Amino acid sequence: MSSVLVSCLLFCILASSDFRIGYGQTTYNVLDHGAVGDGQRDDTKAFLKAWNAVCLDKGAPRLVIPGEMTFLLQPTKFSGPCQSSSIHVEISGKIVAPSPDAWKECANPWLAFSQVTNLIVSGSGEINGQGSSWWTKYDQLNYVNKVQCERPKALGFRRCDNLQLSGLTHVDSPKAHISIQSCNNATISYLTIRAPEHSPNTDGMDISMSSHVNIHDCNIGTGDDCIAINNASFYININNIQCGPGHGISIGSLGHNGGYETVQEIHVQNCSFTSTMYGARIKTYQGGSGYARKISFEQIALRTTRNPIIIDQFYCNGQHDCQTSVGCSPRASEVTYNGFHGTSENEQAITFNCSQSIGCANIVMNQVSITSPVPSEEVGASCSNLANSITPN
Template sequence: MDRVLAIFMVVTCMASSAMGATTIYNVMSYGAVGNGRSDDSQVSGNIVAPVKNAWNGNQRNAWIVFASIRGLVVKGKGVFDGQGPSWWPNKPCYNDPAHGVFCKGPTAIIFRRCDGLRLDGFSKINGPGSHILIMATNDVVVSNLRVIAPGDSPNTDGIDISSSKNVRIRNSFIGTGDDCIAISAGSSNIDISGITCGPGHGISIGALGKGGNDIVENVRVRNSTLTRTLTGVRIKTWQGGKGYVRKISFEGIKFVAVDNPIQIDQFYCPLKVNCQNYTSTVAISDVSFRAISGTSTAESVINLMCSQSVGCTNIKLDRVYISSSTPGKKVHASCFNAHGTATHSKPAIKCLLR
């Protein structure tokens, strides 16, 4: 179905006048209904979300949603401002019986079932929660975006990809308080290049295995720079999951003072609640790290921590050179049940099993 489902909740459009002053327009005064059904809103300029206390629509988990549009193009030099500071100190909280209470603001912009999606040139700043979510969509090109929030803003992922295929993300700057890019279950054929990431939590696959049978495959991350991020490139899975992650490539990555540059974590449990050891797991195989260099603030710069019951297989590291951001400080690699090979890399990865 070719139609726009756009939800504007007291959205304002900001434009600069010739005198340099900023004028604020409320699109509700220009015919926007904002009922989640009417295709009535076309806005150019800078779009500003309501602050938390003015959030009064029926859509509680997102600010703007586009759904079931073929060939949607969102392009320009405008800014989507999610007014995140009004949400971050007192986020809505939810109880997860398996993993405890977590708190997260609504996603700023969701693109759902928008095959042929093209996003280019605009900025997305200060999301209440995640900035951009692409889900259940095939054939996506994202280019030249700026996604920005303070490094201490909670759960403000830059771009999340879920249940989507054939996604290309190019030449974008992402600096937030969580993952710059996160790839979730059901996603395949993802190509990421030319990303400048930081602050944030790096570029992540997962977390997978929290429920159901999670699959991610054919992901390529290349020619990107991560600066002062909490992690660099990583794969993370919950204990007790099912499914697989395979055919993953990280290549041409540069790290600048990154805390945990290379990481496979199959014991992911961020809230440290009910962190049990299970025999079932998301199987990880065919993962390569090539032509990677840079510095780390940590001593353990490569961490390949795989499931106790099902080890990671065919892990390859080649020309990986990571040193300490503190001159003269030694660094090392750590592994658990990880199988593969390492060539021309420093520090030596002697813990990798064949």
């Protein structure tokens, strides 16, 4: 048999199911596993069927969600551990959530990846949480098939070490758009995250219990924190983020319900805050304990930011009379603000509202130039319970 004929036969055998490229890499297309992609019919089973095939592949498979199609998914868990050495999920199409009344079960998050090592999620596609119907009832629980459900986050990663997430557009999550929990060595880049300014608690990214996370080159505008760094997060680098609208880049909140919570080695640089409610923010509850330390915000551009620099150790998530609370709070220390330039919409541009019982320590300010957008008006600062000196230059 000629070598040409053998090659043709091998190609036909491989092409009869999933298509293998390179060495040990197979491409699995959700359309080949029953997905319709019309945005109306439920494609959940097809996605799970494709995922199970990918997870059992012992090579480095690729899961493809093709472009110019819309896939409706119920709450879906993409679970590991997998036999694959790495998995690449390539999203070119649009994935949408059902309306709240059409959810078949409560789930948080809506799309969940767990215990998948060396996971790559990338593409030019969109993940749309269809959140507006949830927001109208955000003070209440939503009912799904007569079961009380809290508003879900849209996309979650839990225990996914060596994660790479890039390129996608994330729109209108019911709550936070992206949750990173218990992940080590993650890179998040080139994302666009969008929700209206009035949408409640629609954080761009929530990071918790994770370390060595690099976030860069993202454009985020939501109704809450663009990025929130929460408990047990260490060595987080954030670079070149355009934030606005939203509540800035926040450390915390920490110490809720008397908890011991810690954050360390958080470095934010080359970021901009445009028409945000806050800029560089650290927030802790009274009654809690722990620390937020070794934190830096450097080379920050401000454009009519309402509260450009703030440490609030009396945070209480919108409740009143927090200042009258007594007790400890997670301590904020070794915090550097360097190279802030731009305008503050509020007369008070800098606020250090630190607790008398614990205070804030070793706060350094260098080359901070914040002015009013109105030439005839001035901006100022408010400071309380600072240990050691603030060092302006």
